[in-house]
Amino acid sequence: xxxxxxxxxxxxxxxxxxxxxMRMAVTTSFDSSxxxxxxxxxxxxxxxxxxxxxxxxTGQALRLGEAGDVDAVLVHSKxxxxxxxxxxxxxxxxxxxxxxxxxxxxxxxxxxxxxxxSAAVAVQKIEDAQTPFVSRGDDSGxxxxxxxxxxxxxxxxxxxxxxxxxxxxxxxxxxxxxxxMQAYVLSDRASWLNFGNKxxxxxxxxxxxxxxxxxxxxxxxxxxxxxxxxxLAMKLExxxxxxxxxxxxxxxxxxxxxxxxxxxxxx
Amino acid sequence: MFEIMEGLKSAFWLVVTFDAxxxxxxxxxxxxxxxxxxxxxxxxxxxxxxxxxxRFRYRRTIISFINALMGLPPVVVGLLVYILLSRSGPFGxxxxxxxxxxxxxxxxIIITPVIASIAHQSMRELWAEYHDLLISLNxxxxxxxxxxxxxxxxxxxxxxxxxxxxxxxxxxxIMIVGGNIDHVTRVLTTAIALxxxxxxxxxxxxxxFVLIGIAFVVNIAIHTLSQTEREGRW
Numbered sequence: 378x379x380x381x382x383x384x385x386x387x388x389x390x391x392x393x394x395x396x397x398x399m400r401m402a403v404t405t406s407f408d409s410s411x412x413x414x415x416x417x418x419x420x421x422x423x424x425x426x427x428x429x430x431x432x433x434x435t436g437q438a439l440r441l442g443e444a445g446d447v448d449a450v451l452v453h454s455k456x457x458x459x460x461x462x463x464x465x466x467x468x469x470x471x472x473x474x475x476x477x478x479x480x481x482x483x484x485x486x487x488x489x490x491x492x493x494x495s496a497a498v499a500v501q502k503i504e505d506a507q508t509p510f511v512s513r514g515d516d517s518g519x520x521x522x523x524x525x526x527x528x529x530x531x532x533x534x535x536x537x538x539x540x541x542x543x544x545x546x547x548x549x550x551x552x553x554x555x556x557x558m559q560a561y562v563l564s565d566r567a568s569w570l571n572f573g574n575k576x577x578x579x580x581x582x583x584x585x586x587x588x589x590x591x592x593x594x595x596x597x598x599x600x601x602x603x604x605x606x607x608x609l610a611m612k613l614e615x616x617x618x619x620x621x622x623x624x625x626x627x628x629x630x631x632x633x634x635x636x637x638x639x640x641x642x643x644x
Numbered sequence: 645m646f647e648i649m650e651g652l653k654s655a656f657w658l659v660v661t662f663d664a665x666x667x668x669x670x671x672x673x674x675x676x677x678x679x680x681x682x683x684x685x686x687x688x689x690x691x692x693x694x695x696x697x698x699r700f701r702y703r704r705t706i707i708s709f710i711n712a713l714m715g716l717p718p719v720v721v722g723l724l725v726y727i728l729l730s731r732s733g734p735f736g737x738x739x740x741x742x743x744x745x746x747x748x749x750x751x752x753i754i755i756t757p758v759i760a761s762i763a764h765q766s767m768r769e770l771w772a773e774y775h776d777l778l779i780s781l782n783x784x785x786x787x788x789x790x791x792x793x794x795x796x797x798x799x800x801x802x803x804x805x806x807x808x809x810x811x812x813x814x815x816x817x818i819m820i821v822g823g824n825i826d827h828v829t830r831v832l833t834t835a836i837a838l839x840x841x842x843x844x845x846x847x848x849x850x851x852x853f854v855l856i857g858i859a860f861v862v863n864i865a866i867h868t869l870s871q872t873e874r875e876g877r878w
Protein backbone atom coordinates (compact mmCIF):
# COMPACT_ATOMS: atom_id res chain seq x y z
CA UNK A 378 0.00 0.00 0.00
CA UNK A 379 2.73 2.41 1.01
CA UNK A 380 4.78 1.66 -2.09
CA UNK A 381 1.73 2.05 -4.29
CA UNK A 382 1.03 5.49 -2.90
CA UNK A 383 4.64 6.59 -3.30
CA UNK A 384 4.61 5.36 -6.89
CA UNK A 385 1.42 7.31 -7.55
CA UNK A 386 3.06 10.45 -6.18
CA UNK A 387 6.09 9.92 -8.42
CA UNK A 388 3.85 9.69 -11.47
CA UNK A 389 2.14 12.93 -10.46
CA UNK A 390 5.28 15.01 -10.77
CA UNK A 391 6.76 13.15 -13.71
CA UNK A 392 4.93 15.08 -16.40
CA UNK A 393 5.73 18.50 -17.79
CA UNK A 394 5.10 20.26 -21.07
CA UNK A 395 6.28 23.50 -22.67
CA UNK A 396 5.22 23.95 -26.30
CA UNK A 397 5.47 27.12 -28.35
CA UNK A 398 2.47 29.10 -27.27
CA MET A 399 0.94 32.54 -27.07
CA ARG A 400 -1.56 34.01 -24.67
CA MET A 401 -4.68 35.82 -25.66
CA ALA A 402 -7.14 37.45 -23.31
CA VAL A 403 -10.69 37.01 -24.56
CA THR A 404 -14.07 38.11 -23.25
CA THR A 405 -16.26 35.71 -21.34
CA SER A 406 -18.94 36.08 -24.01
CA PHE A 407 -16.55 34.84 -26.70
CA ASP A 408 -15.60 31.82 -24.64
CA SER A 409 -19.10 30.84 -23.56
CA SER A 410 -20.24 31.00 -27.20
CA UNK A 411 -18.24 27.82 -27.77
CA UNK A 412 -16.57 29.20 -30.91
CA UNK A 413 -13.13 28.88 -29.29
CA UNK A 414 -13.53 25.11 -29.23
CA UNK A 415 -13.87 25.18 -33.01
CA UNK A 416 -11.15 27.73 -33.78
CA UNK A 417 -8.38 26.61 -31.43
CA UNK A 418 -7.97 23.07 -32.80
CA UNK A 419 -7.95 24.50 -36.35
CA UNK A 420 -5.26 27.03 -35.37
CA UNK A 421 -3.23 24.27 -33.80
CA UNK A 422 -3.56 22.24 -36.98
CA UNK A 423 -2.78 25.03 -39.45
CA UNK A 424 -0.14 27.02 -37.58
CA UNK A 425 1.08 24.51 -34.99
CA UNK A 426 0.38 27.22 -32.45
CA UNK A 427 -1.05 26.77 -28.97
CA UNK A 428 -3.31 29.70 -28.20
CA UNK A 429 -3.85 29.90 -24.46
CA UNK A 430 -7.06 31.70 -23.63
CA UNK A 431 -7.50 33.83 -20.55
CA UNK A 432 -11.20 34.26 -20.17
CA UNK A 433 -11.99 37.56 -18.48
CA UNK A 434 -14.20 40.61 -18.98
CA THR A 435 -13.20 43.16 -21.62
CA GLY A 436 -12.05 45.58 -18.90
CA GLN A 437 -9.71 43.03 -17.34
CA ALA A 438 -8.58 41.76 -20.76
CA LEU A 439 -7.40 45.23 -21.73
CA ARG A 440 -5.78 45.58 -18.31
CA LEU A 441 -3.81 42.34 -18.91
CA GLY A 442 -2.72 43.71 -22.28
CA GLU A 443 -1.69 46.98 -20.68
CA ALA A 444 0.53 45.11 -18.21
CA GLY A 445 2.07 43.14 -21.08
CA ASP A 446 0.90 39.82 -19.63
CA VAL A 447 -0.81 38.67 -22.81
CA ASP A 448 0.30 38.81 -26.44
CA ALA A 449 -3.05 39.88 -27.82
CA VAL A 450 -6.63 40.57 -26.80
CA LEU A 451 -9.90 39.76 -28.52
CA VAL A 452 -12.66 41.95 -27.12
CA HIS A 453 -15.82 43.81 -28.04
CA SER A 454 -15.95 47.39 -26.88
CA LYS A 455 -14.97 49.79 -29.62
CA UNK A 456 -14.48 52.91 -27.49
CA UNK A 457 -12.28 51.12 -24.94
CA UNK A 458 -10.30 49.43 -27.74
CA UNK A 459 -9.63 52.74 -29.49
CA UNK A 460 -8.44 54.24 -26.19
CA UNK A 461 -6.20 51.18 -25.72
CA UNK A 462 -4.53 51.69 -29.09
CA UNK A 463 -4.37 55.47 -28.65
CA UNK A 464 -2.55 55.02 -25.33
CA UNK A 465 0.08 52.94 -27.12
CA UNK A 466 -0.75 49.63 -25.45
CA UNK A 467 -1.77 47.94 -28.69
CA UNK A 468 -0.22 48.22 -32.11
CA UNK A 469 -3.53 48.37 -33.98
CA UNK A 470 -7.14 47.22 -33.96
CA UNK A 471 -8.45 44.70 -36.49
CA UNK A 472 -12.15 43.88 -36.74
CA UNK A 473 -12.79 40.15 -37.05
CA UNK A 474 -16.46 39.35 -36.72
CA UNK A 475 -19.73 40.46 -35.19
CA UNK A 476 -22.86 39.12 -33.62
CA UNK A 477 -25.58 40.91 -31.71
CA UNK A 478 -26.82 41.49 -28.21
CA UNK A 479 -30.25 40.26 -27.19
CA UNK A 480 -32.47 41.05 -24.25
CA UNK A 481 -33.37 37.98 -22.22
CA UNK A 482 -36.19 37.93 -19.70
CA UNK A 483 -38.85 35.81 -17.99
CA UNK A 484 -41.10 33.93 -20.41
CA UNK A 485 -44.16 35.81 -19.07
CA UNK A 486 -42.48 39.12 -20.03
CA UNK A 487 -44.02 41.33 -17.30
CA UNK A 488 -42.67 44.54 -18.88
CA UNK A 489 -43.96 43.57 -22.36
CA UNK A 490 -40.68 44.34 -24.10
CA UNK A 491 -41.19 41.81 -26.87
CA UNK A 492 -43.50 44.24 -28.65
CA UNK A 493 -41.13 47.19 -28.26
CA UNK A 494 -40.16 49.02 -31.45
CA SER A 495 -36.54 49.66 -30.45
CA ALA A 496 -34.00 48.74 -27.78
CA ALA A 497 -34.44 52.17 -26.19
CA VAL A 498 -38.19 51.62 -25.91
CA ALA A 499 -37.62 48.13 -24.51
CA VAL A 500 -35.37 49.30 -21.68
CA GLN A 501 -37.72 52.22 -21.02
CA LYS A 502 -40.49 49.66 -20.49
CA ILE A 503 -38.33 47.72 -18.05
CA GLU A 504 -37.62 50.93 -16.16
CA ASP A 505 -41.34 51.84 -16.10
CA ALA A 506 -42.33 48.41 -14.82
CA GLN A 507 -39.45 48.34 -12.30
CA THR A 508 -39.02 44.63 -12.94
CA PRO A 509 -35.71 43.12 -11.82
CA PHE A 510 -32.87 43.64 -14.28
CA VAL A 511 -29.48 41.93 -13.89
CA SER A 512 -26.51 43.98 -15.02
CA ARG A 513 -23.05 42.50 -15.56
CA GLY A 514 -21.57 45.43 -13.65
CA ASP A 515 -18.01 44.30 -14.36
CA ASP A 516 -16.85 46.86 -16.92
CA SER A 517 -17.02 44.20 -19.65
CA GLY A 518 -17.97 44.84 -23.26
CA UNK A 519 -21.51 43.64 -22.63
CA UNK A 520 -21.77 45.90 -19.58
CA UNK A 521 -20.61 48.89 -21.58
CA UNK A 522 -23.10 48.07 -24.33
CA UNK A 523 -25.87 47.84 -21.75
CA UNK A 524 -25.00 51.25 -20.29
CA UNK A 525 -25.05 52.70 -23.81
CA UNK A 526 -28.56 51.34 -24.37
CA UNK A 527 -29.82 52.88 -21.12
CA UNK A 528 -28.21 56.16 -22.18
CA UNK A 529 -29.91 55.97 -25.58
CA UNK A 530 -33.24 55.92 -23.75
CA UNK A 531 -32.16 58.94 -21.73
CA UNK A 532 -31.77 56.94 -18.53
CA UNK A 533 -28.83 56.73 -16.14
CA UNK A 534 -28.20 53.34 -14.55
CA UNK A 535 -26.58 54.99 -11.50
CA UNK A 536 -29.91 56.39 -10.34
CA UNK A 537 -31.88 53.14 -10.54
CA UNK A 538 -33.62 51.59 -7.55
CA UNK A 539 -33.10 48.12 -6.07
CA UNK A 540 -34.71 46.45 -9.10
CA UNK A 541 -31.46 47.12 -10.99
CA UNK A 542 -29.00 44.50 -9.79
CA UNK A 543 -25.35 44.76 -10.78
CA UNK A 544 -23.87 41.34 -10.11
CA UNK A 545 -20.28 42.06 -11.09
CA UNK A 546 -19.80 38.68 -12.73
CA UNK A 547 -19.25 37.01 -16.09
CA UNK A 548 -21.92 36.36 -18.71
CA UNK A 549 -22.77 32.86 -17.54
CA UNK A 550 -23.02 33.87 -13.89
CA UNK A 551 -25.23 36.83 -14.82
CA UNK A 552 -27.54 34.54 -16.82
CA UNK A 553 -27.69 32.12 -13.89
CA UNK A 554 -28.62 35.00 -11.59
CA UNK A 555 -31.28 36.22 -14.00
CA UNK A 556 -32.73 32.69 -14.19
CA UNK A 557 -32.81 32.51 -10.40
CA MET A 558 -34.62 35.81 -9.86
CA GLN A 559 -36.63 35.81 -13.09
CA ALA A 560 -35.01 39.05 -14.18
CA TYR A 561 -34.24 40.72 -17.48
CA VAL A 562 -30.63 40.67 -18.68
CA LEU A 563 -28.64 41.78 -21.71
CA SER A 564 -26.59 39.00 -23.26
CA ASP A 565 -24.78 38.39 -26.50
CA ARG A 566 -26.66 35.96 -28.70
CA ALA A 567 -23.93 33.32 -28.70
CA SER A 568 -23.67 33.02 -24.91
CA TRP A 569 -27.45 32.80 -24.66
CA LEU A 570 -27.75 30.01 -27.23
CA ASN A 571 -24.95 28.06 -25.61
CA PHE A 572 -26.29 28.54 -22.08
CA GLY A 573 -27.50 25.36 -20.38
CA ASN A 574 -29.76 26.72 -17.62
CA LYS A 575 -32.46 28.57 -19.59
CA UNK A 576 -34.99 27.83 -16.85
CA UNK A 577 -38.02 30.11 -17.35
CA UNK A 578 -36.10 32.57 -19.51
CA UNK A 579 -36.63 33.45 -23.15
CA UNK A 580 -35.16 35.70 -25.81
CA UNK A 581 -37.54 38.65 -25.82
CA UNK A 582 -35.98 41.41 -27.85
CA UNK A 583 -33.39 41.60 -30.64
CA UNK A 584 -32.76 43.15 -34.03
CA UNK A 585 -32.14 46.83 -33.22
CA UNK A 586 -28.94 48.14 -34.92
CA UNK A 587 -27.84 49.57 -31.56
CA UNK A 588 -27.42 45.95 -30.40
CA UNK A 589 -24.66 45.33 -32.95
CA UNK A 590 -21.64 43.66 -31.29
CA UNK A 591 -18.28 43.92 -33.05
CA UNK A 592 -15.33 41.76 -31.97
CA UNK A 593 -11.83 43.03 -32.67
CA UNK A 594 -8.33 41.65 -32.36
CA UNK A 595 -5.62 43.85 -30.80
CA UNK A 596 -1.97 42.75 -30.67
CA UNK A 597 -0.20 44.12 -27.61
CA UNK A 598 2.69 46.51 -28.24
CA UNK A 599 5.80 44.25 -28.14
CA UNK A 600 8.01 47.03 -26.77
CA UNK A 601 6.42 46.48 -23.34
CA UNK A 602 8.68 43.54 -22.54
CA UNK A 603 10.93 41.02 -24.22
CA UNK A 604 8.74 38.03 -23.44
CA UNK A 605 5.87 39.22 -25.66
CA UNK A 606 5.43 37.15 -28.80
CA UNK A 607 4.26 39.72 -31.31
CA UNK A 608 5.35 37.42 -34.16
CA LEU A 609 2.86 34.79 -33.01
CA ALA A 610 0.16 37.42 -32.51
CA MET A 611 0.64 38.59 -36.12
CA LYS A 612 0.54 35.01 -37.35
CA LEU A 613 -2.72 34.54 -35.49
CA GLU A 614 -4.14 37.76 -36.91
CA UNK A 615 -3.35 36.59 -40.43
CA UNK A 616 -5.12 33.34 -39.71
CA UNK A 617 -8.15 34.99 -38.06
CA UNK A 618 -8.66 37.18 -41.14
CA UNK A 619 -8.11 34.36 -43.63
CA UNK A 620 -10.78 32.60 -45.73
CA UNK A 621 -10.28 29.50 -43.59
CA UNK A 622 -11.30 31.41 -40.43
CA UNK A 623 -14.17 33.03 -42.34
CA UNK A 624 -15.49 29.62 -43.24
CA UNK A 625 -15.29 28.32 -39.67
CA UNK A 626 -16.74 31.47 -38.08
CA UNK A 627 -19.61 31.79 -40.58
CA UNK A 628 -20.28 28.06 -40.39
CA UNK A 629 -20.52 27.93 -36.59
CA UNK A 630 -24.07 27.12 -35.55
CA UNK A 631 -25.91 26.15 -32.38
CA UNK A 632 -29.29 24.49 -32.86
CA UNK A 633 -29.20 25.47 -36.52
CA UNK A 634 -28.77 29.15 -35.69
CA UNK A 635 -25.80 31.06 -37.08
CA UNK A 636 -23.93 32.93 -34.33
CA UNK A 637 -21.16 35.07 -35.81
CA UNK A 638 -20.64 36.93 -39.05
CA UNK A 639 -17.07 37.25 -40.28
CA UNK A 640 -16.32 40.83 -41.39
CA UNK A 641 -12.53 41.26 -41.41
CA UNK A 642 -11.35 43.57 -44.21
CA UNK A 643 -8.30 42.59 -46.20
CA UNK A 644 -5.73 45.32 -45.96
CA MET B 645 -32.86 18.13 -6.24
CA PHE B 646 -33.00 16.71 -9.72
CA GLU B 647 -29.69 18.37 -10.54
CA ILE B 648 -27.90 16.76 -7.60
CA MET B 649 -28.88 13.35 -8.92
CA GLU B 650 -27.73 14.39 -12.38
CA GLY B 651 -24.46 15.54 -10.82
CA LEU B 652 -23.90 12.21 -9.10
CA LYS B 653 -24.67 10.47 -12.36
CA SER B 654 -22.24 12.58 -14.36
CA ALA B 655 -19.54 12.10 -11.70
CA PHE B 656 -20.07 8.37 -11.90
CA TRP B 657 -19.77 8.30 -15.70
CA LEU B 658 -16.75 10.62 -15.74
CA VAL B 659 -14.94 8.29 -13.37
CA VAL B 660 -15.90 4.92 -14.84
CA THR B 661 -15.14 5.98 -18.42
CA PHE B 662 -11.70 7.32 -17.38
CA ASP B 663 -12.50 10.64 -19.03
CA ALA B 664 -9.13 11.95 -20.30
CA UNK B 665 -9.83 15.58 -19.51
CA UNK B 666 -11.03 14.75 -16.02
CA UNK B 667 -7.82 12.84 -15.37
CA UNK B 668 -5.74 15.69 -16.63
CA UNK B 669 -7.34 18.39 -14.49
CA UNK B 670 -7.59 16.13 -11.44
CA UNK B 671 -3.89 15.27 -11.61
CA UNK B 672 -3.04 18.93 -12.08
CA UNK B 673 -5.17 19.83 -9.06
CA UNK B 674 -3.33 17.26 -6.99
CA UNK B 675 0.08 18.25 -8.26
CA UNK B 676 -0.44 21.93 -7.54
CA UNK B 677 -2.03 21.45 -4.15
CA UNK B 678 0.33 18.76 -2.86
CA UNK B 679 3.37 20.78 -3.92
CA UNK B 680 1.92 23.83 -2.19
CA UNK B 681 1.21 21.69 0.86
CA UNK B 682 4.79 20.42 1.05
CA UNK B 683 6.28 23.88 0.69
CA UNK B 684 3.84 25.43 3.14
CA UNK B 685 4.41 22.65 5.69
CA UNK B 686 8.18 23.05 5.44
CA UNK B 687 7.73 26.68 6.40
CA UNK B 688 4.77 26.49 8.77
CA UNK B 689 5.57 23.48 10.94
CA UNK B 690 9.02 24.65 12.15
CA UNK B 691 7.60 28.15 12.49
CA UNK B 692 4.61 27.03 14.56
CA UNK B 693 6.81 24.85 16.77
CA UNK B 694 9.40 27.58 17.20
CA UNK B 695 6.68 29.97 18.34
CA UNK B 696 5.57 27.41 20.92
CA UNK B 697 9.06 26.80 22.30
CA UNK B 698 10.67 30.19 22.13
CA ARG B 699 9.75 33.21 24.24
CA PHE B 700 10.61 36.61 22.82
CA ARG B 701 9.29 40.12 22.81
CA TYR B 702 6.89 40.27 19.89
CA ARG B 703 5.82 36.65 20.08
CA ARG B 704 2.22 37.43 20.93
CA THR B 705 1.98 39.96 18.13
CA ILE B 706 3.39 37.53 15.61
CA ILE B 707 1.01 34.77 16.71
CA SER B 708 -1.98 37.09 16.48
CA PHE B 709 -0.79 38.23 13.07
CA ILE B 710 -0.51 34.65 11.78
CA ASN B 711 -3.93 33.82 13.19
CA ALA B 712 -5.36 36.88 11.47
CA LEU B 713 -3.83 35.78 8.16
CA MET B 714 -5.91 32.60 8.33
CA GLY B 715 -8.83 34.76 7.27
CA LEU B 716 -7.02 36.18 4.27
CA PRO B 717 -9.42 36.21 1.30
CA PRO B 718 -7.95 34.09 -1.53
CA VAL B 719 -8.93 36.73 -4.08
CA VAL B 720 -6.71 39.27 -2.31
CA VAL B 721 -3.83 36.78 -2.29
CA GLY B 722 -4.45 36.14 -5.97
CA LEU B 723 -4.40 39.82 -6.77
CA LEU B 724 -1.19 40.40 -4.78
CA VAL B 725 0.55 37.49 -6.46
CA TYR B 726 -0.73 38.68 -9.82
CA ILE B 727 0.69 42.18 -9.30
CA LEU B 728 4.04 40.75 -8.16
CA LEU B 729 4.33 38.24 -11.01
CA SER B 730 2.90 40.44 -13.76
CA ARG B 731 5.43 41.29 -16.44
CA SER B 732 5.06 44.91 -15.41
CA GLY B 733 5.63 43.93 -11.76
CA PRO B 734 8.82 43.32 -9.75
CA PHE B 735 9.09 39.59 -10.56
CA GLY B 736 7.88 39.88 -14.14
CA UNK B 737 11.18 38.71 -15.62
CA UNK B 738 10.61 35.26 -14.15
CA UNK B 739 7.64 34.91 -16.50
CA UNK B 740 5.69 32.86 -13.98
CA UNK B 741 2.23 34.35 -14.40
CA UNK B 742 -0.44 31.97 -15.71
CA UNK B 743 1.66 28.88 -14.93
CA UNK B 744 1.07 26.15 -12.33
CA UNK B 745 4.01 27.59 -10.38
CA UNK B 746 2.11 30.83 -9.88
CA UNK B 747 -0.84 28.82 -8.54
CA UNK B 748 1.46 27.00 -6.13
CA UNK B 749 2.87 30.30 -4.85
CA UNK B 750 -0.63 31.65 -4.23
CA UNK B 751 -1.70 28.50 -2.41
CA UNK B 752 1.44 28.47 -0.24
CA ILE B 753 0.58 32.01 0.89
CA ILE B 754 -3.00 31.00 1.64
CA ILE B 755 -2.32 27.82 3.62
CA THR B 756 0.94 28.60 5.46
CA PRO B 757 -0.87 30.67 8.13
CA VAL B 758 -3.51 27.94 8.53
CA ILE B 759 -0.92 25.22 9.10
CA ALA B 760 1.28 27.43 11.29
CA SER B 761 -1.63 28.42 13.53
CA ILE B 762 -2.92 24.90 14.07
CA ALA B 763 0.62 23.57 14.48
CA HIS B 764 1.43 26.24 17.04
CA GLN B 765 -1.72 25.53 19.02
CA SER B 766 -1.04 21.80 19.32
CA MET B 767 2.69 22.22 19.86
CA ARG B 768 2.00 24.60 22.72
CA GLU B 769 0.04 21.93 24.56
CA LEU B 770 2.71 19.34 23.89
CA TRP B 771 5.41 21.75 25.02
CA ALA B 772 3.63 22.24 28.35
CA GLU B 773 3.90 18.47 28.81
CA TYR B 774 7.50 18.12 27.62
CA HIS B 775 8.85 21.36 29.00
CA ASP B 776 10.39 20.08 32.26
CA LEU B 777 11.78 16.91 30.72
CA LEU B 778 13.47 18.60 27.77
CA ILE B 779 14.88 21.41 29.89
CA SER B 780 16.29 18.99 32.47
CA LEU B 781 17.94 16.93 29.72
CA ASN B 782 19.77 20.11 28.73
CA UNK B 783 18.64 19.85 25.10
CA UNK B 784 19.40 22.51 22.51
CA UNK B 785 16.61 24.56 20.96
CA UNK B 786 16.88 22.59 17.73
CA UNK B 787 16.57 19.28 19.55
CA UNK B 788 13.50 20.50 21.40
CA UNK B 789 11.79 21.56 18.19
CA UNK B 790 12.65 18.26 16.49
CA UNK B 791 11.37 16.22 19.44
CA UNK B 792 8.11 18.13 19.50
CA UNK B 793 7.62 17.74 15.77
CA UNK B 794 8.34 14.02 15.99
CA UNK B 795 6.07 13.32 18.93
CA UNK B 796 3.36 15.70 17.81
CA UNK B 797 3.21 14.36 14.27
CA UNK B 798 -0.41 13.33 14.49
CA UNK B 799 -1.47 16.82 15.46
CA UNK B 800 0.73 18.22 12.74
CA UNK B 801 -0.95 15.89 10.30
CA UNK B 802 -4.29 17.42 11.22
CA UNK B 803 -2.78 20.84 10.57
CA UNK B 804 -1.53 19.70 7.17
CA UNK B 805 -4.85 18.15 6.24
CA UNK B 806 -6.59 21.41 7.14
CA UNK B 807 -4.17 23.19 4.83
CA UNK B 808 -4.75 20.63 2.10
CA UNK B 809 -8.50 21.05 2.41
CA UNK B 810 -8.25 24.79 2.07
CA UNK B 811 -5.92 24.59 -0.92
CA UNK B 812 -7.67 21.89 -2.96
CA UNK B 813 -11.03 23.63 -2.74
CA UNK B 814 -9.69 27.11 -3.40
CA UNK B 815 -10.73 28.91 -6.57
CA UNK B 816 -10.46 32.70 -6.14
CA UNK B 817 -6.68 33.05 -6.14
CA ILE B 818 -5.76 30.41 -8.71
CA MET B 819 -8.36 31.79 -11.10
CA ILE B 820 -6.50 35.11 -11.11
CA VAL B 821 -2.90 33.90 -11.18
CA GLY B 822 -3.49 30.71 -13.19
CA GLY B 823 -6.06 32.07 -15.61
CA ASN B 824 -7.94 28.78 -16.00
CA ILE B 825 -6.16 28.06 -19.29
CA ASP B 826 -7.24 24.79 -20.86
CA HIS B 827 -4.48 22.11 -20.71
CA VAL B 828 -2.15 24.46 -18.79
CA THR B 829 -3.66 25.81 -15.60
CA ARG B 830 -7.18 24.42 -15.53
CA VAL B 831 -7.81 22.54 -12.30
CA LEU B 832 -10.93 21.00 -10.76
CA THR B 833 -12.15 24.10 -8.95
CA THR B 834 -11.70 26.48 -11.86
CA ALA B 835 -13.34 23.94 -14.16
CA ILE B 836 -16.30 23.83 -11.77
CA ALA B 837 -16.56 27.63 -11.87
CA LEU B 838 -16.40 27.50 -15.67
CA UNK B 839 -19.12 24.88 -16.05
CA UNK B 840 -21.34 26.74 -13.59
CA UNK B 841 -20.88 29.83 -15.76
CA UNK B 842 -21.99 27.85 -18.78
CA UNK B 843 -25.09 26.76 -16.88
CA UNK B 844 -24.05 23.09 -17.03
CA UNK B 845 -24.85 22.37 -13.39
CA UNK B 846 -24.75 18.59 -13.72
CA UNK B 847 -21.16 18.56 -14.97
CA UNK B 848 -20.14 21.19 -12.40
CA UNK B 849 -21.60 19.13 -9.57
CA UNK B 850 -20.07 15.97 -11.01
CA UNK B 851 -16.64 17.59 -10.89
CA UNK B 852 -17.41 18.68 -7.34
CA PHE B 853 -18.12 15.11 -6.30
CA VAL B 854 -14.89 14.00 -7.95
CA LEU B 855 -13.06 16.68 -5.93
CA ILE B 856 -14.51 15.36 -2.69
CA GLY B 857 -13.50 11.83 -3.72
CA ILE B 858 -9.92 12.93 -4.39
CA ALA B 859 -9.70 14.72 -1.05
CA PHE B 860 -10.91 11.54 0.62
CA VAL B 861 -8.32 9.38 -1.14
CA VAL B 862 -5.54 11.81 -0.25
CA ASN B 863 -6.56 11.77 3.40
CA ILE B 864 -6.48 7.99 3.46
CA ALA B 865 -3.11 7.96 1.69
CA ILE B 866 -1.57 10.41 4.16
CA HIS B 867 -2.84 8.36 7.10
CA THR B 868 -1.37 5.22 5.54
CA LEU B 869 2.00 6.82 4.91
CA SER B 870 2.26 8.27 8.37
CA GLN B 871 0.86 5.12 9.97
CA THR B 872 -1.73 6.90 12.04
CA GLU B 873 -5.28 5.80 12.82
CA ARG B 874 -4.11 2.19 12.83
CA GLU B 875 -4.55 -0.47 15.38
CA GLY B 876 -1.75 -0.67 17.93
CA ARG B 877 -0.30 2.63 16.77
CA TRP B 878 -2.27 5.17 18.67
